Amino acid sequence: MQDVHRHYTMGDSVVRALDGISFEVERGAYWAIMGPSGSGKSTLLNLLGCLDRPTTGAYLLGGEDVSRLTDDRLSEVRSTKLGFVFQSFQLIQQLSILENVEVPLFYQGVAPHESRERARKALERVNLGDRVHHRPNELSGGQQQRAAVARALVNQPIVLLADEPTGNLDSKTAREILDLFDELHAQGSTILLVTHDPGVASRAEWVLRVMDGKLDRVEPGGRHRAAAGTGA
Amino acid sequence: MITTALRTFQLGLRGVARHGLRSLLTSLGVLFGVASVIAMLAIGEGLSHDVQARIQALGSNNILVRSIKPPESNSAAAERSRMSVYGLTYDDAERIQKTLPNAQVVVPVRAIYQDARYVDRRSDARVVGTVPWFGETNQFTLASGRFVTEIDLEVRSPVCVLGFTVARELFPLEEPLGKLIKLGTQAFRVVGVMQPRTVLTGDEQGTMEDLSRDVYAPLTTVREYWGEIIVKVSSGSRDMEQVELHQLQVRVADVKRVEITAAVLREMLQASHKTKPDYEVVVPLSLLRDAEETKKDFNRVLGAIAGISLLIGGIGITNVMLATVTERTREIGIRRALGAKRKHIVAQFLVETVVLAGGGGVLGMALGWLITVLVPKINAKLHPMPTQESYVLSFVISVVVGIVFGLYPAWRAATMDPVEALRHE
Numbered sequence A: 001m002q003d004v005h006r007h008y009t010m011g012d013s014v015v016r017a018l019d020g021i022s023f024e025v026e027r028g029a030y031w032a033i034m035g036p037s038g039s040g041k042s043t044l045l046n047l048l049g050c051l052d053r054p055t056t057g058a059y060l061l062g063g064e065d066v067s068r069l070t071d072d073r074l075s076e077v078r079s080t081k082l083g084f085v086f087q088s089f090q091l092i093q094q095l096s097i098l099e100n101v102e103v104p105l106f107y108q109g110v111a112p113h114e115s116r117e118r119a120r121k122a123l124e125r126v127n128l129g130d131r132v133h134h135r136p137n138e139l140s141g142g143q144q145q146r147a148a149v150a151r152a153l154v155n156q157p158i159v160l161l162a163d164e165p166t167g168n169l170d171s172k173t174a175r176e177i178l179d180l181f182d183e184l185h186a187q188g189s190t191i192l193l194v195t196h197d198p199g200v201a202s203r204a205e206w207v208l209r210v211m212d213g214k215l216d217r218v219e220p221g222g223r224h225r226a227a228a229g230t231g232a
Numbered sequence B: 001m002i003t004t005a006l007r008t009f010q011l012g013l014r015g016v017a018r019h020g021l022r023s024l025l026t027s028l029g030v031l032f033g034v035a036s037v038i039a040m041l042a043i044g045e046g047l048s049h050d051v052q053a054r055i056q057a058l059g060s061n062n063i064l065v066r067s068i069k070p071p072e073s074n075s076a077a078a079e080r081s082r083m084s085v086y087g088l089t090y091d092d093a094e095r096i097q098k099t100l101p102n103a104q105v106v107v108p109v110r111a112i113y114q115d116a117r118y119v120d121r122r123s124d125a126r127v128v129g130t131v132p133w134f135g136e137t138n139q140f141t142l143a144s145g146r147f148v149t150e151i152d153l154e155v156r157s158p159v160c161v162l163g164f165t166v167a168r169e170l171f172p173l174e175e176p177l178g179k180l181i182k183l184g185t186q187a188f189r190v191v192g193v194m195q196p197r198t199v200l201t202g203d204e205q206g207t208m209e210d211l212s213r214d215v216y217a218p219l220t221t222v223r224e225y226w227g228e229i230i231v232k233v234s235s236g237s238r239d240m241e242q243v244e245l246h247q248l249q250v251r252v253a254d255v256k257r258v259e260i261t262a263a264v265l266r267e268m269l270q271a272s273h274k275t276k277p278d279y280e281v282v283v284p285l286s287l288l289r290d291a292e293e294t295k296k297d298f299n300r301v302l303g304a305i306a307g308i309s310l311l312i313g314g315i316g317i318t319n320v321m322l323a324t325v326t327e328r329t330r331e332i333g334i335r336r337a338l339g340a341k342r343k344h345i346v347a348q349f350l351v352e353t354v355v356l357a358g359g360g361g362v363l364g365m366a367l368g369w370l371i372t373v374l375v376p377k378i379n380a381k382l383h384p385m386p387t388q389e390s391y392v393l394s395f396v397i398s399v400v401v402g403i404v405f406g407l408y409p410a411w412r413a414a415t416m417d418p419v420e421a422l423r424h425e
Helices: A041-048 A071-081 A097-108 A112-125 A141-153 A171-186 B002-018 B020-058 B075-081 B090-099 B150-155 B164-170 B219-226 B255-272 B284-327 B329-337 B342-378 B388-414 B418-423
Strands: A002-010 A013-021 A030-034 A056-058 A082-085 A159-163 A190-194 A206-211 A214-220 B062-067 B083-085 B103-118 B121-130 B142-145 B159-162 B180-183 B186-194 B198-200 B208-210 B214-218 B229-234 B237-242 B247-252 B279-282
Touching: A013 A041, A013 A214, A030 A041, A041 A159, A041 A190, A071 A082, A071 A097, A071 B329, A071 B342, A082 A141, A097 A112, A097 A141, A097 B329, A112 A141, A141 A159, A141 A171, A159 A171, A171 A190, B002 B020, B002 B342, B020 B284, B020 B342, B020 B388, B062 B255, B090 B103, B090 B247, B090 B255, B103 B164, B103 B219, B121 B164, B121 B219, B150 B219, B159 B164, B164 B186, B186 B214, B214 B219, B247 B255, B255 B279, B255 B284, B284 B329, B284 B342, B284 B388, B329 B342, B329 B418, B342 B388
Parallel strands: A030 A190, A030 A206, A082 A159, A159 A190, B083 B237, B121 B214, B159 B186
Antiparallel strands: A002 A013, A002 A056, A206 A214, B062 B247, B062 B279, B103 B121, B103 B180, B103 B247, B142 B186, B159 B214, B180 B186, B198 B208, B229 B237
16 A cells, blocks of 8 residues: 545545555455544555545555556456455345355356355355355354355455454354454465454554554554564 | 356346245236237237228229218209109219220129018018129129029029028028029029128228128119119108119229229219219228228327336336335445446346346236237127237337336446445445
């Protein structure tokens, strides 16, 4: 991220949600983004997730500047390079767990039998191999979030983005999800996690603090192991 | 590519199937639109087919000139004499035959109402005095026996050909051929029996004339037996009429010249019947043309009605789809976040509307077909003739309605901000 600004125009006034923010995350790193509400961390996550484009500045993802891509190209980036885990799971209620996990592959144009196979494997990886034909509302919150994680992983993304992934879970299932993140990180996944819970943040290697649309500071997380990360 | 399209289609189908009742209600507008178009087109086609068949029975090569009783305007003279003289004359027939080059044959007809009797049975008949070539201009078919011949005409033979109904009433069991019957007071020998037949009279109401009460005899014989004066007894007073010929049929060899010939004929008759309008000219070909014009007008009106009903159906679909899009905002957000392009979202919702409208179209086709089957059972006069084109056309139109009225909701869905959509409750 290089000097990224995101301004919204509301009526006559300009809201500077992000006001010049720069940082770099290495492949395989595990970062937490923290900040009070209104600090711009959600905006930052939307930019990181290619759901939004910066007003100015550049965002290089896997070496490609994605800050000026067309809407269609951004969709492709989301489908091939990114995985999302949301606070409220965001599973499609009308589809089975397996079909939910298949959705990203559908938009990549993966053949049906292959996508079925990959989705099944991803679900096995999060220990939901025996629940593939259930509907989301037939599962517990923890199970739903594990299904969402499986969906985020199924396209083998460069970065896994998580927005308050434990916000709707009790502490026991929250720990399960965080353990799953640790495991994925150990297997080499890059994870960016937005949270306001210091306990959750402490699991990351680095914690990035955002304040008033600017980078406040970057500090080592609870499990800092000399991974790379540079400040503003 | 094909599998993607197929899966998008599946996705759309699931969207429609998810709310079965709602989908059915949504497609009702298109359903009834299509059904009514098919049914009305079929009924219209059937009607115009009937009309055309009847007009064609008059013969599209023919021009009919009929004697009509003029309005009793100069009634003073008529009352004094108690005798009205009007109508076509033998001179007219001769003049037409001589002066009109296109007139291939001229068939004079003289009709008198008489009782037909055989032993103790009687039947109301219309004695038609005519010539041997009457049959060929009128597309007649004999059930048995023969028609009036040239020799009959020459020697004024007392022979007759019975219309179907008359034959059945007089001879319910016996063979009529060769029997002697009485027409009024005169004896005639039966030489032939006709098939049943009805034709249009050619008036504007499209009245049908039953010709199976006709009894055909040589014109010369009829003239000799009954003369030119017909006496009608009605409510105590005796009305006398003198009419030489009741009808003249002019056959034109070339169909293209029928209307020109008719125009010339009109002028000729106008010259010789200056005093009173005591004749009418009927051109079946013009009637046919009028009928086709009417059918076109009918189809135009039908098209407008169909257009309006499909428009209403389409608006209904748009309305429901907009609600569906709002209802599924989150799903759209999720799909966008997971890599769906705008075109994927457009395709998904467009497929749903096309399935809704197309499904409504197919159900409407079934209902329309059912109506065309049921209508004759309710009204036996109607024979709906559904055309293949109407089915193909209504299906294509319903799919087009789906696309046109689905575009806006689909576009709304696709242009949603994914971030906003994900946040939607």
